[in-house]
Amino acid sequence: MxxxxxxxxxxxxxxxxxxxxxxxxxxxEIFVDDYHIVDDETFDQAEFLKQVAASPNCPKSTxxxxxxxxxxxxxxxxxxxxxxxxxxxxxxxxxxxxxxxxxxxxxxxxxxxxxxxxxxxxxxxxxxxxxxxxxxxxxxxxxxxxxxxxxxxxKNTSFVLETLETLRKNGRLSNIKAFVANTLNIKPVMAGSSEGTIYQIGQARGITKAVDKMIKDMVSKTVNSKEKILAIAHCNCPERAKAVVDKIRKMAEFKKIIVVETAGISSMYASDGGIIMVV
CATH class of the missing domain: 3.40.50.10440 (Dihydroxyacetone kinase; domain 1)
Structure with missing residues (x-):
């Protein structure tokens, strides 16, 4: 080889x-209180999301x-x-x-x-x-x-979260900000910087509008899309991922689009309902 x-x-x-x-x-590896997960082929996303939802603490990884x-x-x-x-x-x-x-x-x-x-x-x-x-x-x-x-x-990385709970538990958002965002149904549109850090590029009321904003931003930044592969990962929301693909295909042509389900670590970051896009 x-x-x-x-x-x-x-x-x-x-x-x-x-x-x-x-x-x-x-x-x-991931730890949710006493629940231990190795992020390999044994990862059970449904059980992991259940454990995260039930715990007041943020999941940890090694x-x-x-x-x-x-x-x-x-x-x-x-x-x-x-x-x-x-x-x-x-x-x-x-x-x-x-x-x-x-x-x-x-x-x-x-x-x-x-x-x-x-x-x-x-x-x-x-x-x-x-x-x-x-x-x-x-x-x-x-x-x-x-x-x-x-x-x-x-390359450009962007994502939209259904819930801010993991960020709140992680201390990245104050309880008040998370409460207001959840109450008003405000969904942040996040992106990865050239240094590999995370920052917010926008927000919208409702997950659909936030995803639309993310798609428009990504398409506007993508040069020569016909020569590029677009990758999408979703956390427990295959229909949302399919809708994203359908919308993108109406706006731009890519060499290939691949869709995968988030494994353990990405599920921890994206939380239930999250969508990640990279091109």
Whole structure:
């Protein structure tokens, strides 16, 4: 095998990618009080959302250990790439970098590079797909890195949340602000910055109007959409995701649109009913 792509579990893999031997998902872990979840194929979204709704506390997560990354890097591939969720949101990137250092110290020379996706969820998925596209095209290791870093710098991540409860529990919103937003049905439209942080780009009354605002913003920012893949992740709202796809197709033409269901970490961030879009 000439290359391998190791993605932390915040990046949802499509069924096709799950069956592709070039990809490996390294799981994070989640704790809701005494309820412990490994974010892998055993993740039960319905049970997780039930536990989150019942708990007054915010769910916590832990990133994969450097040793777990090191284990994933230990393979016969000549080129190994790690893809992690934003280093501004998690320690996963630093853990992967340490895993790389440990591997090189203990196992010898290998070409390994860790990408900070500066995103999350399907943003990571798109980074992994870009790596594969360039590897399959026969580009050199250094060229793949250069082109994928350029892709990361220009991609757009945005999302709309059905509920602000997780943000409130996390201390990111005051109880009053969360109460007012929930009472008035105000839904924030959020985006990822070029540094990988989260900021608000707008808001609307009602989830439908907020999603429409997010779609218009994304389409207006996307150049040469016919050459790009749009990725959508949804947390327990397949009909909403389908409606988003239908609206987008009336406004712009994309090379491909992929839709996945959020896994554990993305479900924790997006909460029940959340929609994430990356292009």
């Amino acid at each position: 000439s290359y391998k792509i190791v993605i932390d579990s915040c990046g949802e893999l499509t069924e096709e990618l799950k069956n592709d031997r070039h990809f490996e998902s390294v799981p994070l 990133c994969p250990s450097p040793e777990r990354y090191m284990e994933a890097f230990d393979c016969d591939a000549k080129h190994v790439y790690g893809v992690t969720l934003s280093s501004q949101l998690s320690g996963s990137y630093n853990s992967a970098e340490l895993g790389k250092k440990l591997y090189l110290e203990e196992k010898g020379d290998k070409k390994i590079y860790i990408f900070d996706s500066k995103s999350a969820s399907v943003g990571e998925t798109l980074v992994g797909m870009k790596i594969q596209e360039y590897e399959e095209a026969g580009l050199a290791f250094e060229e793949v890195i250069e082109k994928v870093e350029a892709f990361i710098a220009e």
